[in-house]
Amino acid sequence: MSISDKYCVIMAGGIGSRFWPLSTQKFPKQFQDILGTGRTMIQQTYDRISKSIPSENIFVITNKEYVALSHQQLPEIPEQNIVGEPLMKNTAACNLYMANKIAEINPNATMIVLPADHLILKEDVFLEKVELAFSLASSQDYLVTLGITPTRPDTGYGYIQFVEKKNSEYYKVKTFTEKPILEIAKSFLESGDFLWNAGIFIWNVNSIHKAFETFLPDMTQQFTACEYNAEAEISCIELIYPKIQKISIDNGILEKAKNVYVIPADLGWSDLGTWTSVFENSERDENENAINIKTALTYDSTGNIVHVKNTKAVVIDGLKDFIVVDTDKVLLICPREHDQQIKDYVLDLKSLKKGEKYM
Known part of the structure; x- marks a missing residue:
């Protein structure tokens, strides 16, 4: 296939609430350099895919609140390619929106959809699998996904x-x-025919359109009202978004379609969705502590992840397997095994008087 028929959509609309208090509504995790590499998560996602797809064919869909932030972090992408959604409606709506927008530019387009905040260590393998996915999706009526070989x-x-x-x-x-x-996850691993769903999808604009018409006809109908890549697009999208069903692309399309194919891939992948996954992917000292500053002293402390502002000195004594995150407004201290509960802390804090300001 010709390189001019290859497109990419980077989905960057989430708030990353499991990653609070570093990830906030004003500054979600995809716009942060979580592992201290010098590039933010969205910049790394762009760097990776731009080896395979020209910048003018790369789009970002995000919340309209983050459009300016996206421009700032990805100056290589044409301004009109960064699109803001007026409301959060999960992933089906943004996939249909972008498929329509791209099909209007190039009716032969095959597109890859990437989450903005994933870590991929084996870049060469990733690009090789992406090539295979493009060749499958451009020549067959397949909806293709990359499945990650599970390690646990x-x-x-x-x-x-x-x-x-x-x-x-x-x-x-x-x-x-x-x-x-957990019991079911263990049985999945033993059976050997399960992969992790990384939320990376590749399809031709015509194939995904057909699937939307079949499985989400109402949503498809709503989106036909708009004229894409034209002046009226934004006001039209603002009108239809409140009426659209909030559903993921997985629930809405992929679980029902019969033409979904998966390419198994060992990518050194993590969705960096929790503090534990950051701990696992960070450099650790001889006591297995992952600490983001040089001015920290630890005594009899192992297995902790500590993330604080660079201006502070930190002394930790007798702490094991904890998460310690200090930001301008919040100090979080909790056991690492409770990292899935961070979403609950956020909800409880919201219900406090003036709790919103800590989000």
Whole structure:
């Protein structure tokens, strides 16, 4: 396929509430340099895919609140390619919106959809699998996803079950499963025919359109009202978004479609969704502590992740397997094994008087 028919959409609209208090409504995690690499998560996502797709074919869809931040961090992308959603409606709506927008520019387009905040250590493998996905999706009526080879029975990820097929480079998808309980996650791993769902999708604009018409006809109808890449687009989108169903692309399309295929990939992948996943992907000292500053002293402390402002000195004594995060407005101290509960802390804090200001 011609390189001019390849497009990318980076989804950058989330708030990353499991990553609070570093990730806030004003400054979500995709715009932060979480691992101290010198590039933010969204910049790393762009750096990776720009090796395969020209900048003018790369789009970002985010919340309208983050459009300016996206421009600032990705000056390489044409201004009109950064699109702001008026409301958060989960991932089906933004996928249809961008497929319509891109199809209007190039009716032969095949697009890859990437979350803005994922870590991929094996970049070469990623680009190789992306090439395979593009060649499949551009020549067949396939909805393609990359599935990550699981390394542990993780309950924080969705799973993709595949059916054996002659070609070992890709398989037909049998089922999608939302985050399972531990017993089920263990049985998935033992069976050997499950992969992690990384939320990376590749499809031709015509194939995804057909799927939307079949499975989400009302939403498809709403979106046909707009004229894309024209002056009236923004006001039209503002009108239709309040009426659109809030549903994920997984629930709305992929769980129902019969033409979904998965490419297994060992990418050194993490969605950096929790403080534990950051701990696992950070450099650690001889006591297994991951600390982001040089001015820290630890005594009899192991397995902690400490993230504080560079201007502070920190002394920790007798702490094991804890998360310590200090920002301008919030100090969080909790056991690492409770990192899935951070969302609950955020909700409880919101209900306090003036709690919003800590979000």
